[in-house]
Amino acid sequence: MASTLLCLLVPVALPLSAQAGEPLVLTQDRPHVNAWEAITLKADATYKLSVDDMLGRLDEFEAPAQRGGTLGVRKAAMWLHIPIIAPDAPRTSWVVDIGYNSLHSDIYLTSGGKVIQHISTRPEGRPETFSRTPTMEFALTAGQMYDLLLRVEATGPLILPITLSETPHHMREVLREQMLQGLLNGLALCLLVYSLAQWATQRERLFGFYALVVLGSAGFSLQFFGIGAQYLWTGNAWMGRNAGLVAGLLALAGSFLFLGAALADTRSRLYALTMRVGGAITLAVCAGVALGVVSPAIAVAYMSLVGPVPSIISLPAAIARVRQKDPIGVTLMMAWTAYGVAAMVMVCLVQGWLPANFWTLHSFQLGATLDMLLFLRVMGLRAKAMRMEAQEVLRERDIMHSLAHSDPLTGLSNRRGLQHALRAALAHCSPRNLVAVYLLDLDGFKPINDSYGHDVGDDLLVAVGHRLQANVRHQTDMVARLGGDEFIIMACHLEKPEDAEELGRSLLRAFDQPFTLSHLRLTVGLTIGYALAPLDNDDPQGLIRLADAAMYAGKQGGKHSLRRNSGELALSS
Secondary structure (H helix, E strand, O other): OHHHHHHHOOOOOOOEEEOOOOOEEOOOOOOEEEHHHOOEEEEEOOOOOOHHHHHOOHHHOEEEOOOOOEOOOOOOEEEEEEEEEOOOOOOOOEEEEEOOOOOEEEEEEEEOOEEEEEEEOOOOOOOOOOOOOOEEEEOOOOOOEEEEEEEEEOOOOOEOOEEEEEHHHHHHHHHHHHHHHHHHHHHHHHHHHHHHHHHHHHOOHHHHHHHHHHHHHHHHHHHHOOHHHHHHOOOOHHHHHHHHHHHHHHHHHHHHHHHHHHHOOOOOHHHHHHHHHHHHHHHHHHHHHHHOOOOHHHHHHHHHHHOOHHHHHHHHHHHHHHHOOOHHHHHHHHHHHHHHHHHHHHHHHHHOOOOOOHHHHHHHHHHHHHHHHHHHHHHHHHHHHHHHHHHHHHHHHHHHHHHHHEOOOOOOEOHHHHHHHHHHHHOOOEOOEEEEEEEEEEEOHHHHHHHHOHHHHHHHHHHHHHHHHHOOOOOOEEEEEEEOOEEEEEEEEEOOHHHHHHHHHHHHHHOOOOEEEOOEEEOOEEEEEEEEEOOOOOOHHHHHHHHHHHHHHHHHOOOOOEEEOOOOOHHHO
C-alpha cells in the first residue's frame, strides 16, 4: 500500500512558458487565497543560489505551465515568487502555508529588495517552525508591495498546495486537518492494538502480518502528512530521512505475508512459499535501510519494482475464490479496487493532471484506510473459516468417539462407553453413595427374531432400548447394549441396597406391557442380575462378572426374575 505510493512518484518534466503575473491582492473579503494565481518559478540546478541572488533575478522568473499545485520531480532547487499587496489595512496577520511536508523549504518575506522575515525547514539548521507543514506568519502594511520567495527541494515530487490565509482562517483549517489526522491515525492505532492483542492471545500469525501492514501504512501517513515530524520525532534527522521509506517497506513486507497467509491452502504451496520469500527479502531490505547498509535510492528502486508484486501474484488466487463465491476473494477485489482508484488519483496529482486540494492530497490516505478495513474483514473471514475448520475437526472427532462408544443399532452406549462411565462413577462411590450394575437379558426374543425376521428383531431391540431409558433416572443412570439381546444399566447415587432392588423391579414391571411394532404386538420379558459397588465389588469388570453370574442364575431358575449377586454366585459365572 504505502510502498506502492512511493513507486508511483515518478519524474515528470513541466515546461515553463507564461510570464509573471500581477501581484496577489490580499483583501478582507478573501481570507483564503490560492497562491498559484500569481506564482512564477525559477530553477536552481546548482542548489547554491541565495535569496539575494534571486531578488536580483526576479525578471527571470516564469509562470508555470499548469497552476494545479504540483511540479513533479525536479533535479533542482525550485524558487517560487509570489508578489503580494494589501490595499487596505489588514485586520489580522497572514499565513503562507505549503501544505505538503515531505520537502525542505525556506520562506522569505521581502520588500524593496531586503529580507524582512525568514523561516527554514532545511535539515542542516534547527527547524524554526513546528507546524505540520512549512508555514510562516507575517504582518503587512497597507499599500506596500511585498515579495514572497519560497525555496523548495525534495527527493520525491514537489506537491505544493500553497495558500495565503488570514491567521484565524488558517487556524480553523489546521484544526480541521489535525482532527482528520487524529481520526485516521487513531483508527490505525486501534487496528494495530487489536491485531497485536489477537496475535498475542490466539497465536494466529495472520493477525501479526496484519499488524505489520497497519504499522507500515500508519507510519507512512504520519511521515507524509507531517504528524510524525510535528509530534513524534521532532528534530530527528534520521527519522526525517528514513521514516517514510522504512514504513513503506514494512507495509510491503506485511502485504506479502498477509496475502500469502489469507489466500494459501494445501494446493498452493508454491504461492505460499513465494509470498514468504518476498516478505523475508523485503524485511531484509528494510533492515538494511535502517542500518544504513542499503541506500535510499536502492530501496526506492526496489519498491518501484516489487511494490505491485503481492497484488499481481495474489490476483489469480483471489479471482478463483470469487468464482467459488468465497467472500475472502470478493473482499480482496474490493480492497484492491479502492486502493487502485486512490493510487490513480495520486498519480494524476503528481503528473499535474489533477489540482492539489484536500481530496486529492488525502485520496491515498483515505484509500489506504479503506484498504486496511477491508483487510480486517478478510482477516475476520479467514479466522471464521479456520474456526469452522477446527469445529469440523472436533465434530468428526466427536463422531468417531461416538461410533467407538455407541451401539449403531439403538444409539445407546456400547460396552466401551459403559466401562468408561462406570470407572468414573466408581471413583466416587461409597456405602452411602452406591453404584448398581444391572445385566439384562430378554426372555423370548429369539423366537420372535426367528419367526418375523431380523428387521422386526432389530426394531424390537430399538423399542426395548427406548423403554429401558424411559424407566431409569435420566440424570444419574446409563443404559447400554452389550450385543445381541443383552443390555446393561448403571445406576448411581443410590443411598441403600433397597433402592437398587426397587429400581430393578420397576424395570421388570415395565416389560409387563407388550410392544407394538406396526401391526404386530410382541411380548418379551427380562431376566436381571445385578451387583452393588462398593458392597459387592469395586472393580468395573468384577461388578459386570457378578451381575452376569446373577443373570445366568436367574435364567436357570425360571427367567423373568431379579437377582443380586453379592459374591456367592461368582463361581457359577
